[in-house]
Amino acid sequence: MGIKERKEKHKEDLRQRILDAAKELFLKDGYDATSIRKIAEKIEFSPTTIYLYYKDKADIMYALHQEGFKLLSGQFLVLQHVHEPFERLKAMGRVYMNFALNNPDFYELMFIMKEPIEFVKAHCQGEEWEEGEQAFSSLTMTVEHCKAAGYFTKFDTTTFALNIWSLMHGLCGLKLQGHLDHMASTKVELFEGGDLMEVTFAGFVKMLEGLK
Template sequence: MGIQERKTRHKEDLRKRILEAAKKLFVTAGYEATSIRKIAQEIEFSPTTIYLYYKDKSDIIYALHQEGFSMLRQDFQPLMEVESPFERLKAIGKCYLRFGLKHPDFYEVMFMMKDPMHYLQIHCVDGAWEEGERVFDFLLQTVRDCQEVGYFKGLDTVQVAVQAWSSVHGLCSLYVSGHLRNMMEVILNNDEQEAMVEKAFRVFVHYLESTK
């Protein structure tokens, strides 16, 4: 390995450490309570080092936002080969749930924290949100394909897509926030959250099947 390659690898490793430390602090302490200095302390570097990579903490949280959406798009990629539109729609929902359960910290940054959206409003021209738009466009096209084979008759495509997204998001957010576990322990004397999420998703799919 040459000198330049080692330098490049070192920079990427440090960038990943900064993002991982920031993600941990954003989720556990909150965005407002997290400072560049605290992130630097977490990785045992000076704040000056972090400023070599990111201009401020809003830049960091948006970088995390982009990374999370890149991961989600990669998970969605194989689903593009699913020929049946309705099976593809179910697979999108399952994949989305699996992502939320597997990466709750990323999910919180991507879909539950308002701070990356503030960054978009300030820095992105005409409110462009490329990473999010790609994910939603895939869902939207799948709903459109479902309508072509008889599902969701007479319903607006965008409204169906938003309803499907919000329903599955609700399950994920209940899981990530801990509200689902608390409810299950108090009311059902059961803490098997993932099993409950799966069962609730099957009920949602049953509802979708009835639309044809």
């Protein structure tokens, strides 16, 4: 590895350390309580060093937001090879659930905390919100393909896709915040022999199947 390559690797490694430290602090202490100085202290660098990479903490938050969407979009991309559209839709739901459960930190930054979307509204006006558009367009395209196969024909594509996302987000949010597990523990007689998240998802899929 040459000098130029080593310098580039050092920059990327430091950029990742900044993002990792910021993510931990944002989720632990909250966005408002996290400062550039605190992030710098965590990685044992000066605040000036961080400003070489990011102009402020909102810029860091948005970079984390983008990183999470890249992970999710990459997992959705694999599903393009599932040709039967309804099977692809079910697979998308499962991928979304698994992403939330396996990456709860990113999920909170992407879909629960308000600061990233406030950054989008403030800085992406008149421009396409690329990472969000790509994720949602994957869903709307799949819903459109399902309609061509005879599913959901009485519904508007975008509205129906938004309803699907809303339900999946609600399910994942309830799970991550502990509400779903609490429900399972207090209603044991209703959910014996199955994971409540899986039972709920299966019920949602069955409902969608009935809309053909």
